[in-house]
Every structure is written in structure tokens, then in C-alpha cells.
Amino acid sequence: MQKLRVHGFGISLDGYSAGPNQSLDHPLGVGGTGLMEWFFPTRTFQKMHNLEPRDTVGLQSVPDHLFGQEGGETGIDDDFAARGFENIGAWIIGRNMFGPIRGAWLNDDWKGWWGDNPVFHCDVFVLTHYTRPPLTMKGGTTFHFLTDGIETALQRARTAAKEKDVRLGGGTATVRAYLRAGLVDQLHLAQSPVLLGSGESLFTGLDLISLGYRCVERVPSSRTTHLVLARS
Amino acid sequence: MQKLRVHGFGISLDGYSAGPNQSLDHPLGVGGTGLMEWFFPTRTFQKMHNLEPRDTVGLQSVPDHLFGQEGGETGIDDDFAARGFENIGAWIIGRNMFGPIRGAWLNDDWKGWWGDNPVFHCDVFVLTHYTRPPLTMKGGTTFHFLTDGIETALQRARTAAKEKDVRLGGGTATVRAYLRAGLVDQLHLAQSPVLLGSGESLFTGLDLISLGYRCVERVPSSRTTHLVLARS
Numbered sequence: 001m002q003k004l005r006v007h008g009f010g011i012s013l014d015g016y017s018a019g020p021n022q023s024l025d026h027p028l029g030v031g032g033t034g035l036m037e038w039f040f041p042t043r044t045f046q047k048m049h050n051l052e053p054r055d056t057v058g059l060q061s062v063p064d065h066l067f068g069q070e071g072g073e074t075g076i077d078d079d080f081a082a083r084g085f086e087n088i089g090a091w092i093i094g095r096n097m098f099g100p101i102r103g104a105w106l107n108d109d110w111k112g113w114w115g116d117n118p119v120f121h122c123d124v125f126v127l128t129h130y131t132r133p134p135l136t137m138k139g140g141t142t143f144h145f146l147t148d149g150i151e152t153a154l155q156r157a158r159t160a161a162k163e164k165d166v167r168l169g170g171g172t173a174t175v176r177a178y179l180r181a182g183l184v185d186q187l188h189l190a191q192s193p194v195l196l197g198s199g200e201s202l203f204t205g206l207d208l209i210s211l212g213y214r215c216v217e218r219v220p221s222s223r224t225t226h227l228v229l230a231r232s
Numbered sequence: 233m234q235k236l237r238v239h240g241f242g243i244s245l246d247g248y249s250a251g252p253n254q255s256l257d258h259p260l261g262v263g264g265t266g267l268m269e270w271f272f273p274t275r276t277f278q279k280m281h282n283l284e285p286r287d288t289v290g291l292q293s294v295p296d297h298l299f300g301q302e303g304g305e306t307g308i309d310d311d312f313a314a315r316g317f318e319n320i321g322a323w324i325i326g327r328n329m330f331g332p333i334r335g336a337w338l339n340d341d342w343k344g345w346w347g348d349n350p351v352f353h354c355d356v357f358v359l360t361h362y363t364r365p366p367l368t369m370k371g372g373t374t375f376h377f378l379t380d381g382i383e384t385a386l387q388r389a390r391t392a393a394k395e396k397d398v399r400l401g402g403g404t405a406t407v408r409a410y411l412r413a414g415l416v417d418q419l420h421l422a423q424s425p426v427l428l429g430s431g432e433s434l435f436t437g438l439d440l441i442s443l444g445y446r447c448v449e450r451v452p453s454s455r456t457t458h459l460v461l462a463r464s
Contacts, residue, residue: 013421013423013447013459014247014434014435014440015246015247015435031441189245191245191423191457193447193450193457193459194447195440195441195445195446195447195461196441197439197440197441197442197443198439198441198442201435201436202246203246203247203433204433204436207429207430208246208427208429209263209427209428209429209430210429210430211429213427214427215245215425215426215427218425220452220457225423225425225452225457227245227425229427
């Protein structure tokens with residue numbers, strides 16, 4: 001069975017998956033980068049971003065010392081990071097994960113946060129209200145801009161993924177929409193010991209128990225607590 | 233400096249501190265007992281409830297095997313449980329923690345969940361909208377029913393506590409009111425790997441960052457993640 005999987009979705013201890021005031025300088029909102037501090041030192045992240053790391057990820061707020069580490073760290077955090085890239089044949093991401101632009105596309109200049117050779121290496125379906133031609137990048141990544149809803153996007157992604165699973169990226173609104181529709185098979189959260197105070201709440205108004213989800217795995221590391229939710 | 237401290241406040245991974253539909257059978261709401269499963273096996277809990285445990289705590293939904301353990305468990309969970317009773321000279325609790333009755337007191341029959349000899353052994357100030365004479369129990373516990381707001385209750389409790397600290401119990405609304413007023417000095421949360429889906433949310437609409445709180449301690453145990461928030 002082809003699954004729809006969310007991985008490495010960082011949340012604060014007060015339940016926010018992004019801080020307030022998202023912008024080009026703060027793609028995860030103010031303070032939001034703190035939710036991913038378990039991810040940056042991992043071997044998986046360092047391998048993905050070993051060339052010109054600032055340009056390829058666009059995370060200007062990531063501290064210097066987290067880049068260029070020799071090989072990156074292995075262990076619990078890296079195991080969970082690596083799982084997120086296993087057996088993935090296509091991605092679905094929200095417009096807000098693709099970039100900071102809101103409303104109509106002014107032109108085709110913005111090509112995502114990830115540079116010329118994005119980390120996906122497969123078809124990526126971007127949910128948007130504004131049409132735009134597909135964008136083929138180096139390394140096998142093609143961004144498709146879809147305007148006809150989450151179910152159609154999932155069908156397209158499933159077909160593109162062939163036998164493999166589909167990974168669902170952020171932002172929060174996108175993950176919430178797929179959860180509310182009961183379409184997410186597995187949700188890996190990394191709950192960090194930081195407060196954000198405001199921002200985008202993953203849980204507010206979303207009754208995950210009624211939607212059939214349970215916590216099926218919990219592994220604390222020194223930096224975060226990994227939690228896997230699945231439908232029972 | 234006399235502190236106002238919250239201890240052992242259980243929350244679910246989706247941020248609820250009590251489940252839906254609180255009642256005599258479900259003092260923490262449906263599913264809410266799951267938030268306290270780290271606490272029941274501890275030596276601290278077992279010592280407090282070593283006589284007729286069902287009567288003294290009123291938690292009919294607590295599984296049998298969690299009572300009558302020889303001495304209870306020591307370790308991380310017990311260390312945090314024990315902290316909550318160190319240097320405490322008075323308590324403040326909400327009406328909903330005192331009992332399941334809502335609205336006016338019909339009579340003085342309800343004397344709390346804790347039997348004739350409650351676990352407090354000091355003055356306990358109960359926040360309510362309905363006056364009632366003080367209630368003196370065995371073992372040094374006196375319940376005082378206060379109707380003139382959280383700040384007056386804190387003054388009364390501080391005086392009663394003399395040099396010691398004041399412990400703030402639940403329920404959620406009470407803790408939120410004191411947090412919003414910036415009066416809580418220390419908040420120990422135990423975040424359990426369970427979903428509740430709905431119920432009373434500790435965080436919704438409460439910007440703990442703006443209120444000056446930070447997470448100053450995080451200790452995962454096998455059952456829960458202990459988090460201590462304090463004002464910086």
C-alpha cells in the first residue's frame with residue numbers, strides 16, 4: 001500500500017509548527033528555526049547541503065557552526081531524518097513551503113528555497129491558487145503547480161511515485177488539510193523543548209483522536225522528542 | 233523569595249491538560265488519566281495513597297495494578313513528583329480540582345477527592361464563585377473557599393505559607409489565569425505521548441513567550457517528558 005507520510009515536522013512544546021511573522025529571512029517564522037535544531041547537525045542534512053549550504057537551503061538564520069561539519073552526526077536524530085527520504089517517489093508541498101511569495105506569481109523568478117539542484121530529485125506537487133507552468137530543475141526535480149485541491153494533488157503524486165510512497169511537506173496549513181481529510185498515513189513529529197508563544201498551531205481545532213490517529217512511537221533524543229502518529 | 237509553583241501538570245502531546253467530558257468517574261476527563269500514568273507508579277504517589285487508595289484519590293479509572301506496589305518506583309519520575317511537595321506551605325486550587333460539582337454548593341457534603349485525611353496537610357485555598365465556610369479535615373488540611381479573585385487568593389496563601397512556597401494545583405483554567413497574570417514562577421509540565429484530541433488546552437490563546445516564560449529544563453523519562461518553564 002502506497003502511503004502518504006509526513007517526516008521531520010518540528011513543533012514547539014506549546015504546539016506551534018512555525019513562529020509568527022514568516023518572511024524571506026525567517027521561512028519558519030521568528031524563532032521557528034529552533035524547531036529544526038535537531039535536524040541541522042545530522043548526517044542526512046549535512047549530506048543534502050554540503051555545497052553552498054546557505055544558497056541551497058535559504059535558511060539565513062541557521063547558525064554558522066551547523067554547516068560544514070565533517071559528515072554530520074549519526075544516532076537517533078539522524079535515523080529519523082534518514083527515514084524521511086526512504087522509499088519516497090514524489091512530494092506534495094504547500095505554497096508557503098515553496099516560497100515566501102503570497103498571492104499571484106509576479107514572474108517565474110522564484111524557484112524555491114533549494115537552489116538549482118533541489119533536494120527532492122523527483123516530482124514535487126506544489127499546492128497553490130495560482131497557475132504556473134511546471135519548472136524542471138537539475139537533479140530530477142520538477143515542480144508542478146496544482147490548483148485543483150488536495151485530493152487531486154494526491155492522485156497526481158501517487159501516479160508519479162509509481163510503487164513508492166508520497167512525502168507530504170509543510171507548511172502547517174497543508175499538513176492540517178490532509179490530516180483533516182484523513183489522508184495522512186504516518187506523521188513524524190519532532191517536539192522540541194522550546195516555546196514559540198504564537199504562530200501556526202498544528203493541533204488547534206483538529207481532533208486527531210476522532211480522526212483515528214494514535215501515537216505509535218516515541219523516542220526522545222538529547223535535542224528533541226520524536227513522536228510518530230498513525231491511524232489505528 | 234516566596235514562589236508560586238505548579239508541579240506535575242500533565243499535558244498530552246496535542247497540548248490538552250484534561251480530556252473532554254469531566255465527571256465523577258473521569259475527574260481528568262475521558263482519556264485524561266493517561267496524562268498521569270508517569271505519576272501513579274512513583275514512590276511519592278504510593279506513599280501518599282497507601283491506605284484505601286480508591287477512596288482517598290477518587291480516581292476510579294486508575295488501573296488496579298498501579299496501587300499497592302511495594303514502596304513504588306524511584307527514578308526520574310519520582311524525583312519530579314517529590315519536588316512538588318518540597319518546601320510547600322499552602323496550596324491554591326480551582327473549584328474544578330476540588331470536585332465535580334458546578335454552580336452553587338447544594339450542601340457541605342462534598343469534601344474533595346482525597347478522603348478524610350487529604351494529601352495537602354496545610355491550608356488549601358479553593359477558588360470559587362460561591363461562598364462556603366472553611367472545612368477543616370484530619371492531618372492539618374483546611375479548605376478555604378475564596379470568591380474574590382486570584383490575586384487575593386495568592387496573598388492569603390502567601391501569608392499562610394509563611395516562609396515556604398505556594399503550590400498551584402489545577403485545573404487548567406486556574407493555571408491559565410495565573411499564567412496570564414504573570415504570577416506563576418515555575419511550571420513543571422509532564423508531556424505524555426498520548427493524544428486527547430479535544431478537552432482543555434493549556435496553550436491556546438496564551439502567549440507564554442510574551443509573558444516572559446522559557447523552557448529551562450527538559451528531562452525525558454521512559455513514560456513522559458518533564459519540562460520546567462520559568463520566567464526569565
